[in-house]
Structures are given as C-alpha cells and as structure tokens.
Amino acid sequence: MNELALVGNHMEVMPEIIDGKGAKAVEKRVLIGPAQGAPNYIMRHFRIKAGGYTPDHSHPWEHEVYVLKGYGFLRNDGNSIPIKSGDYVFVPAGEQHQFCAGDDGIEFICVIPKYGQ
C-alpha cells in the first residue's frame, strides 16, 4: 500500500517570491512536504539574490541547512558568520537568525519540522 518514490527537479517547482516583511529578494520552493506525502519534516529550496536576505527572526523550531551555491552570511547572536557552498548550518529552535546573500546570491536547502510551516 506504499506510494512509490517521487523524483522531481527543483526548477519545476513554482517559487514563492518573498519581498517585504523583513525579507528581500527571496525565492522559496517547497520540494518535499505534506503535499508530497512527507510525514515528519519539510525540504525547501531557497534562492536569495545579491543584496537579499531572509527575515531577522526566531521561532520554536530548528533549521537544518546545506548551502548549494554562492556565499553569504548567517547573522546570529550579534555575529555575522560567513557561509558558502558545501557548508551546513544548524539553527537550534529559538535562536535568532537571518540569512544574507553575498555578491553572487546564495542557494540553500533548508529542512524544518512539519509543524514549522
């Protein structure tokens, strides 16, 4: 009674453009979530253009991130930590965080628990 495995390309997924409310020039794509049958956690793809950023915020769920392309900065607890392709980032629940793109933009995967939508 299992569903078969599902394969797709991230570029086939319609992005949500996030501009405003503390964010700038962010494209978000939900790759694997409840609509694909994921029971526990959600894989999203983010692309932030040069000069863009995600909101400076915190929330009661964690982020597990892997940087795919480009470079940028993670702002956390008063620090600005360089991040680049090949890096992983763990943001614990409750931690303030903001992802900022470098001059070439940045792309990353970010996984959250399903209750973190």
Next chain:
Amino acid sequence: MNELALVGNHMEVMPEIIDGKGAKAVEKRVLIGPAQGAPNYIMRHFRIKAGGYTPDHSHPWEHEVYVLKGYGFLRNDGNSIPIKSGDYVFVPAGEQHQFCAGDDGIEFICVIPKYGQ
C-alpha cells in the same frame, strides 16, 4: 539558554566508508544529527563513486534527498529512474530503494528521522 547556530563544511566531517553488505564505494558523512543537537531529523551527505551503489533495501522511515552533483539512478519498484544534480527524491517509509552512481559519481543530501539511524 539556547545553543548558538552551528556552521561547518561537509569536507571537514570524517566519512564512514561503506563497502560490502550490499553497498559499494559509498562515503557517508553525518552533518547534523544528535551530536550537533538536532532533535528531530538527521542531515547526511553521501558521495558514491562511479560504479558504486547503496544497499537495495527498505526500512520503516522515509528519505528526503537532494542531488548536489553528478547523476545516477534510483532503483524503486522494478524501475530505474534517472536522477541528476538539482533533483529532489522522496522515498516513503517502507519503499524498496537503491541509489546507483553514474559515470561521474553522485553526491546527495539525505535526511532521515532520528529514529532511522
């Protein structure tokens, strides 16, 4: 009382080399798991050299995968599905699956629930 965010590079993580017991030429790195404070799910990095493969198996937990580099095949339910850089793969719990590298090898992120170790 929160821990700060954690940043590292996947190449700094010592790989587990998996060769035998149905696998060939697989390098596995646990990037974000219990040792890093992850409470719910585990992010791993896999590199499979050309001609290599993961075991042909199933288990009662899901995989959420993103292909980073190269190409290969997902074997599932009698099919051999091409996968390449930029693709995502959702393998539901209980589904038979095997990842096989193409001629250039393949690298991917694979996220599992923490009870799937």
